[in-house]
Amino acid sequence: MEDVRSQPIASTSSQLPPPTHTPSHDCPILVWMLSLNREATKEEYEACYKVVKECVAADIPYDPTSAESFRRCITQMLPLLMMRHRRIPRAKWKDHQTPTGKHWIEQAPEEMSPEKFLHSMIGYHLAYCESLCGMAMTQGTQRKVINIGIGIRRIEVEPRGITPRAYVESVSHKLTQKELELILKPENTDDVVLRRVSIVLTLKEAYNHAVGQPVGFDYSRLEFIVEGSHPSHGATDVSPYALGDDLPLQGWEFRLFKAQLGVARQDQLSQENYQCVCAFFRGTRGESRFVWYNSEKELENWVQFINIDQMVKVIPKLMA
Incomplete structure (x- = not known):
């Protein structure tokens, strides 16, 4: 089973709707956010x-008092929900995994031509952060679909109460010098500093998930320069790019969007903001692409949002 993680870091050369504002490709992407x-x-x-x-x-491990255990459980249910949504019973598909932990689903080959079966594999990746869980998936041949990943990061400083610039200094070991310079520009407001460091770290997280890098991978080996890739950035002399070990990451597509949640905790409602990135290796020649989605309308064709109530309601059907 081919996996780009076994190669040098920078050499990585349906039934789903095509994404909005993006040319139609094979292996269209679908994301579920819980x-x-x-x-x-x-x-x-x-x-x-x-x-x-x-x-x-x-x-x-069974632990009904643990929020972390519940997050893990309900995130693992997302592939079941996705396959149920496609009206495929649990007995009609198998979940496979590469040696580096990349998942793909193989459907039962009955009533499929060999060519259709070959392109019916579903690659997916699961991730969660605090109050948001996510699954990114795509369909095609096994070789193509496994290199997909999703990154989710809450847009906040840690620990609470410190300034965004102090927070950036605390995570500077994950950033390159060029990234630090652009994030910490003197004219950048605190909001801009926090937003930009969140974007860069989530990009690195999504990429690492897509290639199956282990926990503890050195983020500073990656460099994501996104200034100038979004219309709101205005004129800039910096061209956006992505590097791994100082070599261009070619053929990658990075989709960036934000999620705002209203979360009830102990009778108090608060708003939480998250940066999300879906990374997928398309294998096309040329530089990697950054695609920004700024509204619900832009997301509705490829991102589906659900909550606990909706998931719990369909539990009886997930086991069918």
Whole structure:
């Protein structure tokens, strides 16, 4: 099974709707985002845990008091929801995994021609961050679909209370000198500093997920310069690019969007903002592309948002 992670970092040379504002390709992308907009009950945890235990090969320790355990369980249910949405029973598909942890789904070959079966593989990646879980997926040949990844990062400083510039300094070991210079420009407001560091770190996260890099990978080996790639950036003498080990990352597509959630915690409602990036290796020649999505209308053709209530409601159908 081919996986670009086994190659040098920079050499990585349907039934889904095509994405909006993007030329039609093979391997169109679909994303599901699940909002954990409230705390789950013990009964809901039990129901989700039972689904994962019976239908998913995921070793999650049982702990109904753990928010982390619930996040892991409900995120693992997203492929089940996606296949159910496609009206394919659980018995009619198998989940496979490469040695580097890249997942793809193989559907039962009955009533498929060999050519259709070859292009029916579904590659996907799961990720979560605090109150937002996500799944990015695409369909095509196995070789093409496995190199997809999603990055999700809350747009906030850590620890709370420090300035955005102090936060950037605390994560500077994950950034290159050029990235730091652009993020920390003297004229950048605190909001711009926080937004830009969130974008760069989420891009690196999504790329690493797409190629199957292990936890602990040195982010400073990657350089993402996105200034000038968005219309709001205005005139700039910097051309956007992506590097790995100082070599161009060619053939990659990076889709960037934000999610705003209203989250209820202990009878208090708060707003949480997240930066999201979907990375996919298209294998085309030339520089990598940054594609920005700035409104719900731009996202509606390829990103589906759901919440806990909607997921829990369909649990009986997921096990069919």
